[in-house]
Amino acid sequence: MAEPLIRIEHAFKSYRRGDRITPVLEDISFDIACGEFLALVGPSGSGKSTLLNLIAGIDVPDSGKILFLGQDIGQLSENELAAWRSAHVGFIFQFYNLIPVLTAQQNVELPLTLTGLSGRERKEHAARALAAVNLSDRMDHRPSQLSGGQQQRVAIARAIAADPALLVADEPTGDLDRESAEDILRLLENLNARLGKTIVMVTHDQRAASAAHLTRRLNKGVLDVLP
Amino acid sequence: MFFLELILKNAFRHKLRAFLTILGAALAILAFGLLQTIVDAWVGGVDNAAANRLMTRGALSMFTSLPEAYKAKIKAVPGVTLVSPEAFFGGYYVDERKRFPNFGVDPEVYLELHPEYRIPDEQRRAFLADRRGAMAGRKLMKRFGWKPGDAVTLKTHMYDGDWTFVIRAVYQDANEDANEDLFVFHWNYLKETLKKEGSTQAGRVGVFSVGIDDGSKAAAIARDIDERFKNSPVETQTETEKAFFLRRVTDSEAIILGVRMLSFLVIGVILAVTANAMGMSVRERMGEFAVLKTLGFSGQALAGFILGESLTVSLLGCALGLCALPFLTGAISGPLSDFFPALRVTRQTCLIGAEAGFFLGAASAALPALRASRARIAEGLRRIG
Ligand SMILES: Nc1ncnc2c1ncn2[C@@H]1O[C@H](COP(=O)(O)OP(=O)(O)OP(=O)(O)O)[C@@H](O)[C@H]1O
Ligand SMILES: [Mg+2]
Numbered sequence: 001m002a003e004p005l006i007r008i009e010h011a012f013k014s015y016r017r018g019d020r021i022t023p024v025l026e027d028i029s030f031d032i033a034c035g036e037f038l039a040l041v042g043p044s045g046s047g048k049s050t051l052l053n054l055i056a057g058i059d060v061p062d063s064g065k066i067l068f069l070g071q072d073i074g075q076l077s078e079n080e081l082a083a084w085r086s087a088h089v090g091f092i093f094q095f096y097n098l099i100p101v102l103t104a105q106q107n108v109e110l111p112l113t114l115t116g117l118s119g120r121e122r123k124e125h126a127a128r129a130l131a132a133v134n135l136s137d138r139m140d141h142r143p144s145q146l147s148g149g150q151q152q153r154v155a156i157a158r159a160i161a162a163d164p165a166l167l168v169a170d171e172p173t174g175d176l177d178r179e180s181a182e183d184i185l186r187l188l189e190n191l192n193a194r195l196g197k198t199i200v201m202v203t204h205d206q207r208a209a210s211a212a213h214l215t216r217r218l219n220k221g222v223l224d225v226l227p
Numbered sequence: 228m229f230f231l232e233l234i235l236k237n238a239f240r241h242k243l244r245a246f247l248t249i250l251g252a253a254l255a256i257l258a259f260g261l262l263q264t265i266v267d268a269w270v271g272g273v274d275n276a277a278a279n280r281l282m283t284r285g286a287l288s289m290f291t292s293l294p295e296a297y298k299a300k301i302k303a304v305p306g307v308t309l310v311s312p313e314a315f316f317g318g319y320y321v322d323e324r325k326r327f328p329n330f331g332v333d334p335e336v337y338l339e340l341h342p343e344y345r346i347p348d349e350q351r352r353a354f355l356a357d358r359r360g361a362m363a364g365r366k367l368m369k370r371f372g373w374k375p376g377d378a379v380t381l382k383t384h385m386y387d388g389d390w391t392f393v394i395r396a397v398y399q400d401a402n403e404d405a406n407e408d409l410f411v412f413h414w415n416y417l418k419e420t421l422k423k424e425g426s427t428q429a430g431r432v433g434v435f436s437v438g439i440d441d442g443s444k445a446a447a448i449a450r451d452i453d454e455r456f457k458n459s460p461v462e463t464q465t466e467t468e469k470a471f472f473l474r475r476v477t478d479s480e481a482i483i484l485g486v487r488m489l490s491f492l493v494i495g496v497i498l499a500v501t502a503n504a505m506g507m508s509v510r511e512r513m514g515e516f517a518v519l520k521t522l523g524f525s526g527q528a529l530a531g532f533i534l535g536e537s538l539t540v541s542l543l544g545c546a547l548g549l550c551a552l553p554f555l556t557g558a559i560s561g562p563l564s565d566f567f568p569a570l571r572v573t574r575q576t577c578l579i580g581a582e583a584g585f586f587l588g589a590a591s592a593a594l595p596a597l598r599a600s601r602a603r604i605a606e607g608l609r610r611i612g
Contacts, residue, residue: 050605058521059605079525086523093608097518101236106229111522113229122229158522 003070004031005165005198006055011064013050024050025061028223030216032200034165037192039209040202041226042218048202049170051218055200056168057085068166086114090159090197092169096151098143104130104154105139108161115162129157133187149180156187160197167191169201173208185211234535241508245540248504252544252587253551255497256580260552262490263576266483268406278442280340281449282313282471283435286462292431293461295418300455301435306448309438311336312414314431318381318390320371327367329381330433331414334362340438343405344398350375353395358416360395364407368397381410386421386428437465494583502591505537509595516599517607526600530592533599537592538585545584549577 013025024047032038032055040048053059054066057073065072068088076084098107108126117125130136133153143151152172159167169188173181189211191197201212209215215226239245283301285291295312302310314331334355338344346354346362354360363373373379373394380391392412400407414432421429439448449465456463466474509516516529556570 049609053605053608056521058608059603079527082520082523082525085521091518091521093518097514099233099515099518101240102233106232109229110519114523119228 002034005034005036005069006032007065007067007070008032008055009065009067011051011054011061011066013047013054013059013061025054028064030223032198034198035192035196036214037189037199037212038201039212039215040200040218041204041209041215044204046218046220048218052168052170052200052202056089056091056166057081083114086111086162088164088166090156090162090164090167092152092155092159092167092172094171094174096143096148096155096175098151098154098158100143103140103142104135104146104157107143107154108157111158111162125161126157129161130154132160133157147180148176149183152176152180152184153187156184156191160191160195165198167197167199169199171202171204173203173205181205181208230532230535234532234539237532238536238539244504244508248501248540249544249547251497251500252541252584253547255493256545256548256583257551257555258493259490259583260549260572260576260580261555262486262493263579264552264556264570264572266486266490267573267576268570269479269483277343277468278445279439280468281437281439281445281452281465282468283437283452283463283465284433284471286453286464290433291461292428292433293435293463295430295432297432297456297463298435301437301452304448304451304455306439306441306444306451307437308440309336309340311340311436312432313337313434313436314414314417315385315433316381316383316390316412316417317385318383318410320379320381323382325370327370327408327410329410329412331417332411332436333415334360334411334413336438337411337436340436343401345401346396346398350396357393357395358413359391359393361392361410361412362396362398363394363410365397365399366407367410368394370408386426387424390420434471436468494587498587498590501537501541501587502594504540505533505591506595508536509533509599513599513602513607516602517604520602520604521608530596530600533596534589534592537595538588541588541591542584545580545587549580552576552580 008031009029011025011028012023014021014023016022028051040051042048050059054061057066057068057076060066060074065074067073068084073081073084098104099110102110105123105126108129109122112122112125115122127136127139130139133156135150135153135157138146138150138154141150143154146154152175156172167188172188173184176184185208188199188201192199199212201208203209216223217226283293283297285293298310298312301307311333312331316329316331318329319325320327338346338351344362350362354362361379368374371379375394375397378391378393380389382389398407398409418430437452439445445467449467452465453463519529519532520526553572556572560570
């Protein structure tokens with residue numbers, strides 16, 4: 001079997017509030033293959049976002065390892081981890097989280113400023129990414145001038161602009177009407193099928209989960225595979 | 228360029244807040260600059276005092292006068308090169324409240340003592356040649372609308388009658404910050420007129436201005452001079468020009484210190500305001516900063532953005548305040564001219580003002596920048612979604 005893109009080995013994570021410790025993830029181990037489209041489901045508070053944060057290098061486990069192509073990202077310093085994220089991970093959030101003062105094009109350009117690209121190359125990349133999400137005609141709009149579905153498409157363009165191997169999405173359709181949600185799911189399916197992006201998506205939505213190849217359910221810190 | 232645009236857009240995200248903060252900083256810098264300028268005018272002259280000039284006056288008080296004969300005795304002291312009387316005249320022109328320093332001197336010696344007063348050669352000759360001639364500062368000329376060659380009449384409470392002088396020379400001070408408001412005339416003219424009137428004050432001198440060959444020996448020479456007049460009817464006190472000017476100022480030292488402190492206090496107050504505005508603006512955007520970090524921006528980069536925003540606002544305010552300062556001092560110079568000969572915004576004040584702008588920007592960004600750069604991403608993201 002080929003090397004997985006991500007391997008999670010015996011990850012534990014708990015939150016401490018005062019002297020109360022809330023265990024959230026207990027001994028989680030699984031692989032995410034290259035090109036996989038994984039849906040993470042589970043009841044609210046079961047730790048889906050927490051697990052996604054570990055996978056994306058936003059947070060580190062209390063113990064256990066997160067390996068990216070064999071490299072333990074837990075060993076990286078904070079700044080190294082930031083650089084790693086910008087190179088390998090694209091993020092899609094439930095509430096889009098675009099920068100309100102920037103235009104759609106500039107929002108997509110933003111993560112590219114961390115690469116070695118020139119200003120002109122950045123603009124070209126951004127334009128191409130916006131074309132991929134069908135928003136070429138909205139480049140100069142501010143987020144407040146776009147619908148929810150359009151904002152999420154800009155967010156997806158921002159996530160893929162630097163061409164990362166991994167996309168993580170935390171309830172990307174959670175704030176959208178059915179039609180826009182369908183749009184976004186089709187877009188993600190496309191990115192997975194056409195560009196081979198590995199996608200990890202947290203969702204509550206049964207329909208969204210069915211877009212994925214594989215669904216894992218998180219329950220009380222334990223993970224199982226759904227058929 | 229991209230980041231500059233981002234910083235500017237963020238700095239002006241809340242237009243009203245940004246505008247008010249800039250206005251506040253501008254007003255604070257304006258107040259700071261005004262107070263500094265007033266203090267500068269007050270102590271003016273002190274900094275321009277030459278190290279190689281001494282002042283000899285009566286030991287008892289500023290108001291005891293010295294006999295003319297002291298001049299030769301002082302001149303005989305080793306190290307002394309030049310001696311000129313400076314006889315305080317207390318004159319005023321038309322309006323008694325419009326004060327300016329005027330005194331009788333030995334013009335030739337006086338000009339040699341004061342190489343910083345620049346005058347054209349033919350004016351110098353005309354001044355020296357005319358017994359009733361006078362030399363006035365450029366700014367004084369402007370203040371009273373005088374022209375070279377004008378005959379001007381001064382009155383004084385010290386002597387009776389009208390005193391008419393002809394302005395033969397106009398000097399320009401080599402030192403840019405100088406007041407240029409002196410009015411000096413031939414002491415001989417004063418002496419002879421008083422003698423004709425049979426005044427006991429004829430031939431009396433308030434102060435002798437003394438030039439020495441070596442500024443580093445000032446203390447020893449001053450002691451030497453005073454030694455000569457020990458046990459004579461009028462004992463003397465000799466000090467450097469700087470000390471002499473300072474004495475005039477020391478009485479108000481506490482006030483000056485107070486005003487200087489006040490001016491820095493104003494900066495402190497506005498710092499609290501700008502720091503609060505910056506803190507608020509960053510607190511509102513913690514979620515956004517978490518997103519930037521998620522995308523891969525380092526804590527240092529975020530701190531840089533915040534510092535940039537803060538500096539934009541503070542420096543704009545500071546620039547606005549400094550630009551307005553000359554207009555304000557110009558506007559109040561007129562009404563205040565009775566107290567302060569010339570309100571002049573010095574380079575020093577502008578420099579401190581600019582530094583204050585940088586300090587404001589940096590100091591108000593410090594805490595918010597630290598907070599944003601240290602904040603954990605997961606926490607920040609939870610807030611927004
Ligand atoms: N920073 C934190 N401090 C304390 N407790 C936390 C923190 N973050 C998460 N938790 C707790 O950890 C548990 C898992 O949170 P998490 O956000 O991962 O759940 P989730 O499965 O994503 O839920 P939802 O579906 O509602 O988004 C919850 O009980 C939550 O209260
Ligand atoms: Mg969640």
